[in-house]
Amino acid sequence: MGVHAVFLVGFMASGKSSVGTALARRLGWDFLDLDARIESRERKTVPEIFRESGEAGFRLAETAALRELLTGALQRDSVVALGGGAFAQERNRQLLREWPSVFLEAPVAELWRRSLTDGIQRPLRQDPEQFARLYAERLPFYREANVVVDTTNKALASICAEIELALRLCGVHDAARSAADETPLETGESK
Numbered sequence: 001m002g003v004h005a006v007f008l009v010g011f012m013a014s015g016k017s018s019v020g021t022a023l024a025r026r027l028g029w030d031f032l033d034l035d036a037r038i039e040s041r042e043r044k045t046v047p048e049i050f051r052e053s054g055e056a057g058f059r060l061a062e063t064a065a066l067r068e069l070l071t072g073a074l075q076r077d078s079v080v081a082l083g084g085g086a087f088a089q090e091r092n093r094q095l096l097r098e099w100p101s102v103f104l105e106a107p108v109a110e111l112w113r114r115s116l117t118d119g120i121q122r123p124l125r126q127d128p129e130q131f132a133r134l135y136a137e138r139l140p141f142y143r144e145a146n147v148v149v150d151t152t153n154k155a156l157a158s159i160c161a162e163i164e165l166a167l168r169l170c171g172v173h174d175a176a177r178s179a180a181d182e183t184p185l186e187t188g189e190s191k
């Protein structure tokens with residue numbers, strides 16, 4: 001059977017990394033962050049890429065990293081967090097059309113607040129008005145994801161449970177858990 005993957009999409013500070021890490025842990029899958037892969041392929045940080053090559057250069061690097069992931073680099077079941085602009089690019093949505101995608105939705109004022117405190121440098125975050133404008137431009141694209149989860153006031157565990165239910169990943173989770181539970185029993189029986 002092929003590799004499983006879930007792609008988390010959403011605006012800056014929408015919790016893609018926190019939800020991705022928690023979901024991957026629950027499923028026993030790997031967690032991958034596309035921005036981290038871009039940085040290691042380019043040997044530069046995201047702000048450096050923006051400074052040296054502009055947004056257009058960053059988008060090329062982003063698509064190259066995504067294409068590499070989908071054409072061989074994805075070797076184990078994984079939850080993948082995309083950067084906030086990735087799913088707004090038509091070519092990336094095309095690359096992802098066979099894969100399940102989940103949009104983590106939250107009010108833009110809340111995203112702005114979180115983006116001020118999470119310590120991440122974001123070249124495309126300037127002021128609340130620009131941030132809200134960019135969010136509104138991208139929203140129709142985010143809504144093309146297979147699953148939309150409203151994350152407002154929800155704990156990580158309940159967001160993960162919603163995603164598992166919507167994508168019918170409960171079976172994967174339960175199978176992994178029950179397989180682990182059965183291992184000592186089988187060992188015992190064969191003695």
Ligand code: S3P
Nearest residue numbers: 011012013083084085122123124
């Ligand atoms: C971007 C979001 C960032 C990163 C880059 C561009 C965007 O990722 O990919 O700064 O265009 O919204 P996060 O969404 O993880 O902040």
